[in-house]
Amino acid sequence: MSTLTKRATVYFDPAIHRALQHKALVASRSLSDIVNDAVQQALAEDAEDLAAFEERVHEPLVSYEAVLKELKANGRL
Structure with a gap:
């Protein structure tokens, strides 16, 4: 962990806290x-998702109704 850290209070469900304590001990x-x-990791996944949205921003929008109509026309519904 970096020497420049910030302190925060986080409240865990007791079972999750216990599991985290065990994992910390084992590891x-x-x-x-x-x-x-x-x-x-969660923030990195969010960044990947946002990048994917940005890449697709110029794709045409297709409504839910249009997707259902196409599925029905193709005999999938």
Whole structure:
């Protein structure tokens, strides 16, 4: 973990907290490191999703009704 850190209070469900404590013990890591890594992964996934949306911004929009109509016309519904 970086030397420049911020402190925050996070409330976990007791069972999740217990599982995190066990995981930290088994992995010889701090609970903070495990949670920090999980949050970084979630933010990285969000960044990938946003990039994918940006790449597709100029694609034509297709309504839900149009998709259903096409599926029905093709005998899939």
